[in-house]
Amino acid sequence: MRILSGVQPSGKLHLGNYFGAIKQHLQLQEEGEAFYFIADYHALTTVHDKKAVEEYTMEVAIAYLALGIDPNKVVFFRQSDVPEVCELAWLLGCTIGLGLLERAHSYKDKIAKGIKPSFGLFAYPVLMAADILAYKSDVVPVGKDQVQHVEMTQDMAQAFNYRYGEVFKRPEAKLSKSARVPGIDGQKMSKSYGNTIEIFASKKDLKKSVMRIVTDSKPLGSSLDPDSCNVFKLYSLFAGKEERTQMDETYRSGEIGYGDAKKKLLLKIEEYFSEARDRREDLLKRPDFVQDVLRQGARKARETAFKTVQEARDAVGLGPRIF
Ligand code: ADP
Ligand code: TRP
Numbered sequence: 602m603r604i605l606s607g608v609q610p611s612g613k614l615h616l617g618n619y620f621g622a623i624k625q626h627l628q629l630q631e632e633g634e635a636f637y638f639i640a641d642y643h644a645l646t647t648v649h650d651k652k653a654v655e656e657y658t659m660e661v662a663i664a665y666l667a668l669g670i671d672p673n674k675v676v677f678f679r680q681s682d683v684p685e686v687c688e689l690a691w692l693l694g695c696t697i698g699l700g701l702l703e704r705a706h707s708y709k710d711k712i713a714k715g716i717k718p719s720f721g722l723f724a725y726p727v728l729m730a731a732d733i734l735a736y737k738s739d740v741v742p743v744g745k746d747q748v749q750h751v752e753m754t755q756d757m758a759q760a761f762n763y764r765y766g767e768v769f770k771r772p773e774a775k776l777s778k779s780a781r782v783p784g785i786d787g788q789k790m791s792k793s794y795g796n797t798i799e800i801f802a803s804k805k806d807l808k809k810s811v812m813r814i815v816t817d818s819k820p821l822g823s824s825l826d827p828d829s830c831n832v833f834k835l836y837s838l839f840a841g842k843e844e845r846t847q848m849d850e851t852y853r854s855g856e857i858g859y860g861d862a863k864k865k866l867l868l869k870i871e872e873y874f875s876e877a878r879d880r881r882e883d884l885l886k887r888p889d890f891v892q893d894v895l896r897q898g899a900r901k902a903r904e905t906a907f908k909t910v911q912e913a914r915d916a917v918g919l920g921p922r923i924f
Contacts, residue, residue: 602634602740603633603634603636603736603737603738603739603740604630604633604634604636604738604739604740604775605635605636605637605638605732605736605738605740605741605772606622606626606636606637606638606741606742606743607639607680607729607732608622608637608638608639608640608661608665609639609640609641609644610641610648610654610657610660610661611644611648611657611792612657612792613657613660613797613799613800613801613802614660614661614799614800615790615792615797615798615799615800616790616797616798616800616835616870617782617789617791617797618800619668619800620777620838621744621781622742622743622744622777623668624777625742625775625777625778626670626742627669627670629742629775630670630674630675633740634676635675635676636675636676636678636736636902636905637665637677637678638677638679638680638732638898639658639661639678639895640680640732641654641658641680642680642681642686642687642728643680643728644657644658645721646719646721646722646725647711658679659891662894663881663884663885663891664881665677666880666884666891667801667877667878667884668800669877672897672898675898676898676901677894677895677898678895678898678899678901678902679895679898679899680732682895682896682899682902682903683735683899683902683906685735685903685906685907686728686731686735686906687728688910689731689734689735689906689910689913690727690730690731692761692910692914693727693730693731693734693757694724694727695917696760696761696764697727697756697757697760701726701757702723702724702726702753705725705750705753706749707726707747707749707750708722708723708726726750726753727757729750729753729754730750730753730758733751733754734754734758734769734770734772734909735905735906735909735910736902736905736909737769737770737905737909738770739770739772740773740775741754741772742774742775743774743776743777745776747774748776751774754772755771755772758770758771758772759771761916765913765916765917766916768909768912768913769913782834782835782838783835784796784797785797785798785813785814785815785831786815787815787831797810798810798811798835800874801874801878801881804871807867807870808867811863811866811870812863814831814832814835814863814866815831816830816831816859817829819859822855822858823855824853824854824855825852825853825855825857825858825859825862826853827848827849827853830852830859830862832859832862832866833848833852833862836848836862836865836866836869839866839869839870839872839873840869848862848865910922
């Protein structure tokens with residue numbers, strides 16, 4: 602089973618990214634042949650600052666390695682080191698109608714947020730389809746927001762295969778089990794809402810974010826409702842079953858106030874990521890090692906993508922590339 606997923610280097614990774622995507626990527630690396638990449642071409646649709654692209658790409662690479670992506674098990678690479686996906690995107694783009702792209706929720710949402718649409722933003726799902734199809738992926742672990750893109754990929758593969766013969770394999774989305782992670786204001790945690798808790802924030806900033814989590818204003822000593830509390834929801838992501846039940850009871854009995862609950866959450870976050878934090882510190886000192894991992898990953902990824910592009914070129918009548 603080939604598993605493939607990409608993560609955009611468009612900001613610092615937060616708890617929503619971890620529980621909504623990264624944790625599943627880590628589990629799946631044990632279950633099949635995983636290809637994970639940093640979607641830097643995609644990031645260009647919204648990040649227009651050279652320094653930011655460079656910095657976030659390295660940041661995501663280091664974060665993934667620190668959190669436990671094992672380059673001996675996973676083909677881990679940078680999307681733009683495999684330029685074949687751009688060629689494939691063109692071939693796919695010539696087989697699909699505009700209507701399909703116009704229906705993309707993510708495109709519509711971004712425009713509604715005020716992002717000026719570029720050709721790249723509009724073509725985003727075609728490039729994503731090329732990523733998925735280039736590696737003949739079976740399973741694509743993604744968050745809910747990306748499921749439509751995988752469905753569009755299925756449509757593109759089908760349209761291409763129908764016109765030119767079987768070249769592409771139909772991929773399936775695999776939705777992460779973890780529900781929407783709330784941000785410190787209770788909305789979905791997202792860098793675009795400025796409500797994130799960053800995985801690798803400094804201890805001081807981590808504390809600041811946790812202490813700013815919005816709660817109701819029930820006075821100390823009163824019974825608290827865990828089900829509607831953002832602190833409890835976040836705590837539950839880190840706690841074992843027993844701990845969670847215990848915290849639930851403590852909330853309801855009025856034995857704990859929000860201040861103390863936040864302190865317990867802070868401790869959990871620090872503990873949970875403590876080893877990854879150490880590994881990250883070490884990797885920050887070894888950029889050459891990180892580059893090397895990405896280079897080796899790209900070599901393997903490119904070999905696979907190249908074969909698929911040759912097949913697709915042949916199918917449409919371009920013939921295999923001659924050099
Ligand atoms: P952001 O909303 O901060 O820009 P991205 O869109 O880059 O985050 O998300 C990258 C991955 O993390 C996606 O698979 C997405 O589904 C997941 N993700 C992001 N935020 C959350 C959240 N609050 N809850 C669950 N999953 C999330
Ligand atoms: N669009 C995805 C996101 O923002 C990133 C991505 C790019 C991706 N190409 C992909 C995810 C291919 C899965 C498969 O999260």
